[in-house]
Amino acid sequence: MMTHKFSIVTDKLTKRFGDFTAVDAISFKVEEGEIFGFLGANGAGKTTAMRMLTGLSLPSSGKAVVAGYDVGTDTEQVKKSIGYMSQKFSLYQDLTVGENIEFYGGIYGLHGRQLRGEADAMLMRLNLTDERRTLVNALPLGWKQKLAFSIAIIHKPKIVFLDEPTGGVDPVTRRQFWTMIYEAAESGLTIFVTTHYMDEAEYCNRIAIMVDARIEAMGQPAALKKQFDTHSMDDVFYRLARKAARTEM
Amino acid sequence: MRNIYYLLRKEFRQIFRDPAILRMIFIMPALQLLILPFAADYEVKNIEIAIVDYDHSDYSMQLTNKLSHSGYFKLMANASSHHDAMEMVSKDEVDMFIEIPKSFEKELVREDKASLSLVINAVNGTKGNLGAAYAMAIVNEFNQEVRMEWIKLPRINPEPMIEVTFSNWYNALSNYQTFMVPGILAVLLTMVGGFLSALNIVKEKEIGTIEQINVSPIRKYEFILGKLIPFWLLGFIILTIGLVISFVVHGIIPGGNIGLLYLFSSVYLLGILGFGLMISNFTYTQQQAMMVAFFFMLIFILLSGLYTQIESMPTWAQKLAWLNPVTYMVEVMRMVLLKGADFWDILPHIKVVAFGGLILNGLAIWSYRKRN
Structure with missing residues (x-):
């Protein structure tokens, strides 16, 4: 079994707030280098699950091992091994492109020549070398996203968590963004992504669909479509989501 | 420790890029110290x-x-x-x-x-x-x-008369400005320390960058120090501007060593910053933080002995006044600037403020949750 190494392993991972169960005993495994899509209607528990996996929230019960570390006990180690990018842009709008790279690189342990080298390479890759001194505020949304993603993986983490990363951008930019994700995955990075867009779900190697705090379906997009005997992911999603008892948190 | 360096660098860049904060740091103290002592005059004339x-x-x-x-x-x-x-x-x-x-x-x-x-x-x-x-x-x-x-003037005055003459010490002309300026300076320090630090942290919550910080390996104490140190230093800038204005405009020559003021302020600001941190822990938007800070600030100022005598307050209010950090700052300002107090005179005040600061900061760090 050494051929498959797992980046994320959860076992009956549960989060309760009082008598409300936000995440109900979910168990799944994500392989290294996999692009794993996490789908679900608003309030299904996606965000809470992700918060537990990134060490922002402690599990009420169950277990999750991320990059080889237990999120309940080795939180600091987990944090060093992951990258995170949220739907709200996590860049500082009042800092320049270069300053954002320096800050996030710095707090993830890069410094001196190494930090400068990474920053230069990243700017080249993103075609942003001329914008180094531009305030992030002034960049178009698509550029900000690409920059945010690149910064989220500047410290070469094993896994990156993307929380609805493409909200509010046009289809062309979204496609470019996914090209970046594929490139990153090819270099061995594991991608854990939540999304509302079904076309994005098709880009994933495997997806899990959450309904009412549980994972109701999991597998490759093609296999899921076959299982539900339909041609579109939309259909799969609607059939599952329709069963949901709760819609908004 | 290197994380703190990066945090501080970021913080100072943001502060000096924000015109609103710059105005609050440089123009607000100047205006308040120039105008208030003349306008807020207690002498009743006319x-x-x-x-x-x-x-x-x-x-x-x-x-x-x-x-x-x-x-x-x-x-x-x-x-x-x-x-x-x-x-x-x-x-x-x-x-x-x-x-x-x-x-x-x-x-x-x-x-x-x-x-x-x-x-x-x-x-x-x-x-x-x-x-x-x-x-x-x-x-x-x-x-x-x-x-x-x-x-018509009898040779010997039949009524013995006692005449009282006054000599005012420490503020020879009973000048109201001389009395007010140190107090206003104390309030300014409190506003910057308490308000700006609270607003700053809540701003990160509001725009969501705090999540990004929370998933990073930055430790709790590093984040807090990164937030406190800049405002601690800004406090000294304000104190300096204030002392210059009170000398140049109001002619107040410090009676004591102004080094004592910096010493006391350094302890005091730590406590106030802890207070600001507390506010930011319990609020989610800048608006909420502003309202809470404003509420406390009003109480602090009214109960600080800045405008009214603490001795003439009812007993319960006096007790509250001595729980109020601003009271100590106002007192020490007046003691050092007007009476020329020395280190041993203000030591009891330093002790109280240091103790209060420890409690406030302890509570603040305890209530700051990097995760829930």
């Missing part, structure tokens, strides 16, 4: 007075003159009747009036005593009380003069 003189005698004229030349009163009108004067009071045209009855001079001469009536608009209690007191003093003085005129 009490508007009307006189109803039914007597029209020499003595009534003399008294009227005496009142209007005292410097405290502004003679607004000679009312023709009690009714007219009353109307002036109710229309707020005058603050008080004195009614001199018809037989004032006659009674004074014949019966050796006469009566006056004084009607005061006491809506503004301080003004009313002081006005009445001034008027009484002037009438008394007038009384003395009249008697002197009649008795």
